[in-house]
Amino acid sequence: MPHLLTEAPGLVAFVRAVEAGSFSAAARDLGTTPSAVSKSVARLERHLGARLFRRSTRVLALTPEGLAFFDRIAPLLQEIEQSADAVQQTADARGRLRISLPGEIARLLMDALLTRFLALHPALDLEIGITDRPVDLIREDYDVVFRVGAVAEGDLTVRTLAQLEMVLVASPAFLDRWGTPGGVDDLRALPFARYVVGRRVPEIRFADGTTVATRGRVGFDSGFGLCAAARLGLGVAYVTRCIVEEDLRRGDLVAVLPGKPLPPMPFQALHAFGQRAPARIRILSDFIAAEIGRITGGRG
Known part of the structure; x- marks a missing residue:
């Protein structure tokens, strides 16, 4: 049987599909198509001689064999990615990035996003939704949303970028x-x-x-x-x-009442990629955090 490392694309596709919850979400993360992800996973299953996913329902569910394989493989891929980050001076932002911003914050950030950020990352396609309402990140197909105010999103990863006055x-x-x-x-x-x-x-x-x-x-x-x-x-x-x-x-x-202090509000980035968010999300979040710091003079 060929060495498992020959199925590296399938390993990555499998882990991303589990983490993202669907072949479509994994494809967005990897910058490919759902069909390509499905075919990579199918090749991996043939190589292993085992079914990794149950495909009888619309929900992507692991088989017992798939769960055991994921528990072994996911930490190894994470170690590889962390090792790559350690030797790379900068990561690149590439692929499609669909984000949501509050309206007035978007107004403050728009020039910087459409000029400096896009110029720094020519391989990135940026789609921006502008709304203050709480969006459903998964159902509305956002990679990352930015919001002012504390959030209670149990399944999402939350990063505080600033405390706004x-x-x-x-x-x-x-x-x-x-x-x-x-x-x-x-x-x-x-x-x-x-x-x-x-x-x-x-x-x-x-x-x-x-x-x-x-x-x-x-x-x-x-x-x-x-x-x-x-x-x-x-x-x-x-x-x-x-x-x-x-x-x-x-x-x-x-x-009004400037002498009576108000507590600051957190400005946060939310995504559903867990601890292994794509580089483009981290790079954009870093850029927005720095830009908000510049706009507010570091005082929030």
Whole structure:
């Protein structure tokens, strides 16, 4: 029987299919087609003389032989990849990378992504979805999503890229009309541009644990809507400082209760590749982390 190392493509395809949960997801990771992954795994099965997957259902499930083989092979491939990383000065980002970004964060990052990042990685095809809603990473076919705020995604790998400073803002005209609040009780009396997640309106929580339940005539599921409403004098908005920095500098918006600290919000990257994410995800996440640090001056 030929040496198992002659089936190296099949070994990689097999492990990636198990980790990603499907031949399609493994193909995206490897920059090939689902048919090619399936054929590589089939050749490996013929070589081993054993079935590795049950194919009678739409769900990709390991046979007992497949599970035993994966438990042996996956750590070996991980060691090989880690050894390669140790001798390579830089990894390359290549293939298709489909990502999701919040709208106002995308606005801040777009020029850098479309110029410097793409110029650095000419073998990469970048697809960007722009939305503030919580997307279903697997069902909507994203490789990695970037989100502001703590997430509870049990099966996803979460990497915190930055801690973003939060701020309450309002327009000068709004404060002239309603008065500048001197404390939390005054703040509770003001209308807000409310952030709406589904049908839920989260409270604003200060660093000392004090909370404020927001009320107001308008609600949004995006930072764009919150900022627009605040500029037009429709209410106080609770947003990341980086997306309103220019408004604050120009005086179009004013910080409300600046002396009462708000806890920062984590800016996070989420993916479903476990501990062996493709290089393109790590490289993009590193780039975005550095760019956010540059935009915020390192203060979040």
